[in-house]
Amino acid sequence: MVFRKLPAVSATGMGLRLSQKFVFLLFLSGLVTLCFGALFFLPDSVRLKRMFLSKSESPAVTVGSDNDARDVSKNAPADPERPRASLKVEANKLKVSRKPSVTHDARTVERSVGSRTQEDRSPARIKMDLGDELTARNDKATSSSRNGASAKGSDYEMFRKCLLKPSLGTDRGKPSDAQTVQRRDKVREMMKFAWDNYRQYAWGKNELRPLTRNGHIGNMFGGLRGATIVDSLDTLYIMGLTEDYREAKEWVINNLDLNSNGEASLFEVNIRYVGGLLSAYYLTGEEVFKQKVLELGEKLLPAFSTPTGIPRGVINLGSSGTSWSWGWASAGSSILAEFGTLHLEFLHLTELSGNPVFTEKVMNIRKLLDKIEKPHGLYPNFLSPVSGNWVQHHVSLGGLGDSFYEYLIKSYLMSDRTDQEAKRMYYSALEAIEANLVQKSPGGLTYVAEWRGGILDHKMGHLACFSGGMVGIGADDGAPEKRQHYLDLAAEITHTCHESYSRSATKLGPEAFRFDGGAEATGTRLSDRYYILRPEVIESYMYMWRLTHDPKYRQWGWEAVEALEKHCRVDGGFSGIRDVYASTVSHDNMQQSFFLSETLKYLYLLFSDDDLLPLDDWVFNTEAHPLPVIHKSCLQEHGTTHNIDRTHPE
Numbered sequence: 118m119v120f121r122k123l124p125a126v127s128a129t130g131m132g133l134r135l136s137q138k139f140v141f142l143l144f145l146s147g148l149v150t151l152c153f154g155a156l157f158f159l160p161d162s163v164r165l166k167r168m169f170l171s172k173s174e175s176p177a178v179t180v181g182s183d184n185d186a187r188d189v190s191k192n193a194p195a196d197p198e199r200p201r202a203s204l205k206v207e208a209n210k211l212k213v214s215r216k217p218s219v220t221h222d223a224r225t226v227e228r229s230v231g232s233r234t235q236e237d238r239s240p241a242r243i244k245m246d247l248g249d250e251l252t253a254r255n256d257k258a259t260s261s262s263r264n265g266a267s268a269k270g271s272d273y274e275m276f277r278k279c280l281l282k283p284s285l286g287t288d289r290g291k292p293s294d295a296q297t298v299q300r301r302d303k304v305r306e307m308m309k310f311a312w313d314n315y316r317q318y319a320w321g322k323n324e325l326r327p328l329t330r331n332g333h334i335g336n337m338f339g340g341l342r343g344a345t346i347v348d349s350l351d352t353l354y355i356m357g358l359t360e361d362y363r364e365a366k367e368w369v370i371n372n373l374d375l376n377s378n379g380e381a382s383l384f385e386v387n388i389r390y391v392g393g394l395l396s397a398y399y400l401t402g403e404e405v406f407k408q409k410v411l412e413l414g415e416k417l418l419p420a421f422s423t424p425t426g427i428p429r430g431v432i433n434l435g436s437s438g439t440s441w442s443w444g445w446a447s448a449g450s451s452i453l454a455e456f457g458t459l460h461l462e463f464l465h466l467t468e469l470s471g472n473p474v475f476t477e478k479v480m481n482i483r484k485l486l487d488k489i490e491k492p493h494g495l496y497p498n499f500l501s502p503v504s505g506n507w508v509q510h511h512v513s514l515g516g517l518g519d520s521f522y523e524y525l526i527k528s529y530l531m532s533d534r535t536d537q538e539a540k541r542m543y544y545s546a547l548e549a550i551e552a553n554l555v556q557k558s559p560g561g562l563t564y565v566a567e568w569r570g571g572i573l574d575h576k577m578g579h580l581a582c583f584s585g586g587m588v589g590i591g592a593d594d595g596a597p598e599k600r601q602h603y604l605d606l607a608a609e610i611t612h613t614c615h616e617s618y619s620r621s622a623t624k625l626g627p628e629a630f631r632f633d634g635g636a637e638a639t640g641t642r643l644s645d646r647y648y649i650l651r652p653e654v655i656e657s658y659m660y661m662w663r664l665t666h667d668p669k670y671r672q673w674g675w676e677a678v679e680a681l682e683k684h685c686r687v688d689g690g691f692s693g694i695r696d697v698y699a700s701t702v703s704h705d706n707m708q709q710s711f712f713l714s715e716t717l718k719y720l721y722l723l724f725s726d727d728d729l730l731p732l733d734d735w736v737f738n739t740e741a742h743p744l745p746v747i748h749k750s751c752l753q754e755h756g757t758t759h760n761i762d763r764t765h766p767e
C-alpha cells in the first residue's frame with residue numbers, strides 16, 4: 118500500500134504533520150485526475166470508458182462520396198475503432214425529462230373528418246374487427262407476465278375506441294370479386310413462400326440469401342438481428358398468417374436482444390425496428406412490442422447529442438451511445454432523408470411512454486429546418502449537425518431526400534389534421550418542387566428531376582416513385598383550387614413510374630431512369646439497371662387505387678406480381694436482379710426485408726377492400742408499417758392521451 122512506503126507515515130495516517138498531509142493529498146488528487154483524464158484517450162469500446170464517461174461524445178468523420186442513403190450497408194463504417202477525424206465532447210447533454218406531458222395544444226383544431234359520422238365510433242362498430250385482436254389480447258396477459266411487462270390495458274383499449282373504423286375491416290378486407298380474391302391469395306402465397314424460406318434458411322439473421330440459402334447480417338442494424346422478422350410482423354398479421362405471426366412474436370419475446378454494441382443506421386433501425394414494433398403493438402395490443410420499442414427508443418436518443426440536435430447517421434447502440442456521420446456523407450454532414458424520417462415513430466414513442474423527450478427531439482429538427490434559409494424554397498440533402506447549415510446544394514425526391522417530404526404530409530395526417538406547421542411546410546416544399554424539379558419529357562411523361570446547385574439532372578430514381586402516392590394522399594388537403602391538380606400530378610408521376618417498368622424486358626423497373634440523350638424513362642447506365650425488390654412504384658399504385666378506384670392500378674400491380682414471379686422467384690425465396698433489361702436474369706442473392714414489409718404488403722392492400730387499414734385511421738411509415746392517427750380530441754375526452762404541446766419546444 119502507498120501509505121506504508123512513505124517514510125514516517127503510519128498506516129492510519131495518524132501522526133502526520135500538516136504540511137505532510139497537504140503534500141499527500143495533493144499527490145492523491147493529482148493521481149485521480151490523471152487516471153480520469155487518461156480515460157478520454159482510451160478507445161470507445163473499452164468498458165472502463167463506457168462506465169465513466171457520458172454518452173455525448175460524437176466523433177465526426179468527414180468527407181465521402183455522394184451515395185444512396187438507403188443502400189447504406191456497403192457504406193457503413195467498417196471499423197468502430199478506426200481513427201476519427203475529430204473528437205468532440207458535445208455541449209448538448211442528453212436530457213431525459215420525465216415530466217408528465219399533459220399540456221394541451223392550444224391551437225384551434227379544425228377537424229376534418231370527411232364523411233365520418235358519430236356512428237362510426239360506436240362501441241358496436243369497433244367491436245367488429247376484434248376477432249383476432251381479442252384472441253391476441255388474451256394472449257397478452259400471458260406474454261406480459263412472462264416478460265414482466267406491466268400491462269396498461271386501459272390505454273390500449275382507449276386507443277382502440279378512438280379509432281373511427283375497425284382496423285381489419287368487416288372481413289379482413291376481402292374483395293368482392295373473384296378475380297381480385299384470386300390475385301390477393303396469390304400475393305399471400307408469395308408472402309408465405311418468402312417467409313418460409315427465410316424461416317428455413319436464415320431464421321434469426323437479418324435477411325435471406327435465397328440462392329446460397331443462408332442468412333445475411335450486414336452492418337446496417339448494429340448488433341440487432343431478425344430484421345426480416347420484425348419487418349414482417351404486421352404483414353403476417355394483416356394477411357392472417359396466424360401461426361407464422363405467432364412464431365415471429367415468440368422470437369421477439371425470446372430472442373430480440375436490444376443490448377447490441379454495434380454501429381447501426383439510426384434511420385434504418387427507426388423505420389424497420391421501431392416502426393415494425395410500434396405497428397405490431399398497435400395492431401395486436403401485445404405488451405411485449407411496446408416494452409421492446411420503448412427500450413429501443415431510449416437507445417436512439419444519444420444520437421441527438423450534437424450542437425444542433427440534428428442527429429448523426431450512425432449510432433452505437435451499446436452503452437457508449439457514440440454517433441458518427443457516414444464516412445461518405447459530405448463533410449461530416451447528416452442526411453435529410455435520415456434525420457427527417459423520425460417524426461412519426463418518435464411521436465408515437467411519446468404517446469406510448471408519456472415521455473415528451475422523443476417529440477422534443479423531432480420538433481427541434483423541424484424547427485431548424487423551418488427556420489433555415491432554403492435555396493428556391495428547396496431542402497438540400499446534406500446538413501451539418503454542428504453548424505446547422507446546408508453542406509451542398511443537391512436536392513432530390515429520390516434517395517437522400519425522399520422520405521423527409523413524405524413525413525411532412527404524413528405528420529399532418531397522423532395528427533388528425535391538426536399539425537398546421539407540418540401542413541404549411543409540406544405544401545410550400547411541394548410548391549418549390551413543382552417550380553424547380555417537375556418536368557415534362559418530349560414524349561409527354563411527367564417526372565421529378567434532381568437539382569444540383571441550380572442545374573437539373575434529368576434522372577428519376579426508383580425511390581422517387583413513392584412521390585406519386587405522396588402527392589396523392591396530400592391532394593385533398595391542399596388549397597381548394599389545387600386539389601384536382603395535385604391528384605392529376607400524382608397520377609402522372611405514377612404513370613411515368615409504370616412506364617419505367619413496362620419499357621424493360623422483365624417488366625420490372627430500374628434503380629434509376631433518365632430523360633436525356635434520347636432516353637425516356639429508361640435506365641441508360643449499367644449501374645442503374647438493377648432492381649432489388651423495391652416497393653415504391655407499387656406503393657403509389659396502392660394509394661392511387663384507394664384514391665381513384667381506377668382499375669388500371671390493380672392491373673399494373675398484377676403485372677408486377679407476374680414479373681416478380683417470373684424473374685425474382687427462385688427455389689430459395691425471392692431475389693433482386695442485376696439488369697431489368699436483360700431477358701436472361703442474373704440474381705443478386707438477396708431477399709430484402711422491405712420486400713416482406715412493403716412490396717408484398719402494398720400489393721396485398723391493393724387487392725383488398727379499402728376497409729383493411731382505412732386511411733383515415735392509419736398512416737404508413739416509410740417502411741409500410743401502419744401507425745394510427747392520433748385522434749387527439751377523442752383521446753383527450755377520455756383523459757388517456759399523452760399529448761404534449763407539439764409546437765416548438767423552447
Ligand code: DMJ
Pocket residue numbers: 187388520580651652653711715739740741
Ligand atoms: C425502404 O427501406 C424504405 O421504403 C425507405 O424509405 C426507402 N427504401 C427502402 C425500400 O426501397
